[in-house]
Amino acid sequence: MPLEALRYDVTPVGLHYLLIHFDIPAVDAETYELHVGGHVHRPLRLTMHDIESRPKTTFAVTLECAGNGRARLSPRPMSQPWLNEAVGNAEWTGTPLGPLLEEAGLKPGAVDVVFTGLDRGVQGGFDQFYERSLSVANASRDGVMLAYAVNGGPLPPQHGFPLRLIVPGWYGMTSVKWLRSITVTDAPFQGYQQATAYHFREVTGGPGVPVERMRPRALMVPPGFPDFMSRTRFVDPGEHLIEGRAWSGLASIERVDFSADGGVTWQPAELDGTASPFGWRRWTYRWGATAGEHELCARATDAAGNTQPIDEDWNAEGVQNNAVQRVHVVAGAPPGSQAAADSL
Amino acid sequence: MPLEALRYDVTPVGLHYLLIHFDIPAVDAETYELHVGGHVHRPLRLTMHDIESRPKTTFAVTLECAGNGRARLSPRPMSQPWLNEAVGNAEWTGTPLGPLLEEAGLKPGAVDVVFTGLDRGVQGGFDQFYERSLSVANASRDGVMLAYAVNGGPLPPQHGFPLRLIVPGWYGMTSVKWLRSITVTDAPFQGYQQATAYHFREVTGGPGVPVERMRPRALMVPPGFPDFMSRTRFVDPGEHLIEGRAWSGLASIERVDFSADGGVTWQPAELDGTASPFGWRRWTYRWGATAGEHELCARATDAAGNTQPIDEDWNAEGVQNNAVQRVHVVAGAPPGSQAAADSL
Numbered sequence: 001m002p003l004e005a006l007r008y009d010v011t012p013v014g015l016h017y018l019l020i021h022f023d024i025p026a027v028d029a030e031t032y033e034l035h036v037g038g039h040v041h042r043p044l045r046l047t048m049h050d051i052e053s054r055p056k057t058t059f060a061v062t063l064e065c066a067g068n069g070r071a072r073l074s075p076r077p078m079s080q081p082w083l084n085e086a087v088g089n090a091e092w093t094g095t096p097l098g099p100l101l102e103e104a105g106l107k108p109g110a111v112d113v114v115f116t117g118l119d120r121g122v123q124g125g126f127d128q129f130y131e132r133s134l135s136v137a138n139a140s141r142d143g144v145m146l147a148y149a150v151n152g153g154p155l156p157p158q159h160g161f162p163l164r165l166i167v168p169g170w171y172g173m174t175s176v177k178w179l180r181s182i183t184v185t186d187a188p189f190q191g192y193q194q195a196t197a198y199h200f201r202e203v204t205g206g207p208g209v210p211v212e213r214m215r216p217r218a219l220m221v222p223p224g225f226p227d228f229m230s231r232t233r234f235v236d237p238g239e240h241l242i243e244g245r246a247w248s249g250l251a252s253i254e255r256v257d258f259s260a261d262g263g264v265t266w267q268p269a270e271l272d273g274t275a276s277p278f279g280w281r282r283w284t285y286r287w288g289a290t291a292g293e294h295e296l297c298a299r300a301t302d303a304a305g306n307t308q309p310i311d312e313d314w315n316a317e318g319v320q321n322n323a324v325q326r327v328h329v330v331a332g333a334p335p336g337s338q339a340a341a342d343s344l
Numbered sequence: 345m346p347l348e349a350l351r352y353d354v355t356p357v358g359l360h361y362l363l364i365h366f367d368i369p370a371v372d373a374e375t376y377e378l379h380v381g382g383h384v385h386r387p388l389r390l391t392m393h394d395i396e397s398r399p400k401t402t403f404a405v406t407l408e409c410a411g412n413g414r415a416r417l418s419p420r421p422m423s424q425p426w427l428n429e430a431v432g433n434a435e436w437t438g439t440p441l442g443p444l445l446e447e448a449g450l451k452p453g454a455v456d457v458v459f460t461g462l463d464r465g466v467q468g469g470f471d472q473f474y475e476r477s478l479s480v481a482n483a484s485r486d487g488v489m490l491a492y493a494v495n496g497g498p499l500p501p502q503h504g505f506p507l508r509l510i511v512p513g514w515y516g517m518t519s520v521k522w523l524r525s526i527t528v529t530d531a532p533f534q535g536y537q538q539a540t541a542y543h544f545r546e547v548t549g550g551p552g553v554p555v556e557r558m559r560p561r562a563l564m565v566p567p568g569f570p571d572f573m574s575r576t577r578f579v580d581p582g583e584h585l586i587e588g589r590a591w592s593g594l595a596s597i598e599r600v601d602f603s604a605d606g607g608v609t610w611q612p613a614e615l616d617g618t619a620s621p622f623g624w625r626r627w628t629y630r631w632g633a634t635a636g637e638h639e640l641c642a643r644a645t646d647a648a649g650n651t652q653p654i655d656e657d658w659n660a661e662g663v664q665n666n667a668v669q670r671v672h673v674v675a676g677a678p679p680g681s682q683a684a685a686d687s688l
Contacts, residue, residue, distance in 0.1 A: 002364055002367065002368055002502075004367045004368050004370075005368065007370060008501075012500050012501060012502075013357060013358050013500070014357045014358035014360075014362075014500050014502050014503075015500070015501065015502055016358075018358075020346055021572070022569060022570055022572065023346065023348045023566075023569060023570060024346055024348050024349065026348075026351060078573070120569040121569050121570045121571065121572055122569070122570070122571040122572065122678045122679055122680065123571070123572035123573070124680075125679050125680045126679075126680035127578075127680050128680075156356050156357070156358050156359070157349070157352075157356060158346075158356075158358050158359055159358075222367075225366060225367060225464045225465050225466070226367060226465045226466070227465065227466040227467070228365070228465055228466065228467035228468075229422070229467070234466065234471075334466045334471045335466060335470075335471070336466065336468075336469045336470035336471050336472075
């Protein structure tokens with residue numbers, strides 16, 4: 001998502017970030033069936049018509065890739081080289097998962113709920129369909145849904161057509177796309193994407209800590225206009241309304257601070273209300289730009305006291321890097337300044 | 345565009361390639377005006393209502409970035425590192441440009457038509473709005489339109505909302521987005537994006553040849569499924585229907601050839617009809633995969649005899665690299681093969 005798209009509360013389709021782990025599978029919605037089984041009393045087979053006939057819910061959810069910020073780590077872990085742009089806040093429509101699990105009837109001793117996609121590939125030496133799990137308690141939470149529409153339109157192929165999981169608050173790898181089956185287990189799920197990948201490891205090959213909920217982050221729309229190669233920004237000296245969005249999967253956003261000197265001094269930004277309990281929150285700051293170079297930063301803090309680190313926490317997979325955003329801005333005339341601005 | 349999206353004749357929004365040169369500008373369609381001026385008898389100021397009230401046309405157009413294939417050059421020129429995926433075939437709706445230019449009335453001596461976007465940035469040392477030109481003859485050609493809708497819906501921000509140029513047959517840099525003005529000149533246009541950028545230069549700093557029409561290219565949907573890191577593909581031995589699309593901006597596609605041995609031997613593929621004179625053409629080939637490793641290639645040839653080179657033509661900007669696609673495929677069991685495939 002190009003960061004200027006932070007200006008939209010609801011991210012338009014085509015600007016929302018995408019992480020296609022393997023390939024986008026081709027799915028025929030007419031013959032599609034979701035299988036719900038495993039450690040349940042009443043296994044279910046549901047067509048899209050069955051699913052669309054169930055109770056319906058719609059709300060905005062901020063989804064962020066666990067690898068957002070990876071490219072800022074040094075040495076750079078091998079995988080998708082995101083800077084800060086792997087995020088989006090779309091309006092998802094679907095049916096709540098909790099009641100569906102109740103209908104299937106979890107047997108005593110149920111532990112995890114495994115979500116298996118139709119997307120297949122080899123990773124870590126394993127031929128696999130992409131799959132991730134949630135504990136029974138987390139799968140039954142408010143807000144977890146099986147979604148078949150986004151921003152009021154049908155799910156496009158790249159977002160999981162015809163059916164995907166949406167798990168508010170968690171990094172995006174949890175919201176399994178192109179759902180093929182939901183399987184309840186009576187033992188902890190040990191699949192590759194759960195037990196091996198998506199761990200915060202300070203040492204390559206270490207046991208690490210599983211990646212789960214999104215850490216707090218604030219991002220701003222980079223002000224002014226860019227230099228094509230360096231991406232340095234140019235603004236006129238004077239007042240600028242800086243706007244951005246902030247979110248946390250751990251608690252609600254409580255404050256956002258802004259710095260124009262690379263994080264040496266901070267000023268509180270204004271926070272707008274939230275439109276969705278699962279969506280990001282808009283913030284603004286009136287910045288008086290003096291002529292010269294500046295490094296703009298934003299830092300979010302949530303109600304549980306979690307805040308963003310100033311520097312990167314290196315880790316082997318390059319996940320959960322929520323170090324503060326840094327935007328290099330020059331207030332003053334850009335090189336080769338013409339009458340371009342005046343002719344508007 | 346992930347290459348599995350070659351399976352769609354019309355590329356869904358969100359899968360079509362994007363090249364955002366500077367930033368996506370925020371435009372208010374209510375107050376938007378297109379200015380048509382310069383060397384004309386009757387300068388025009390048109391609102392979106394004016395433009396949408398004019399004659400309307402809809403057809404699919406294959407657009408490809410001039411830098412498609414850049415990442416395959418060595419040394420790799422600095423810019424967007426596309427492999428082969430910078431392409432798409434969307435259905436654009438708008439009003440033909442030719443009649444609009446007639447209405448403005450070109451004065452004798454008109455040479456170029458300059459299209460200026462609302463997107464601003466610094467490149468090559470110049471502060472500029474993105475702008476490109478066409479000769480009067482090329483701007484008046486059939487198919488050139490001012491588009492305000494794509495795939496039956498309103499233009500999303502990233503595709504040039506509220507109005508963009510569409511120039512069938514030319515590389516995408518010509519189809520200026522977020523159109524601000526159209527200016528007819530009485531001398532050749534010498535703007536940065538026209539006279540300096542977008543040239544095929546065998547020597548860095550050389551004069552080069554302007555990049556204009558798309559060279560022929562055929563691409564296939566990579567068969568089977570991928571290894572996450574190497575992107576090597578795995579298929580079962582046996583027959584596979586390979587499908588893809590082919591296009592050329594120089595003439596219609598006349599043939600596509602397929603090779604399973606890295607381009608040593610070639611077999612003709614089957615060509616489907618074309619749905620749009622400006623859109624790509626589907627092709628298929630029944631490939632009998634023997635166990636082992638294969639390098640699949642496809643090569644398009646157009647009616648003017650232009651075909652794809654086997655090897656890359658290095659150039660300083662990394663443009664127009666239409667060397668044949670190469671897909672590394674292993675027919676046989678992938679590493680860590682489980683019962684995954686069987687359980688489907």
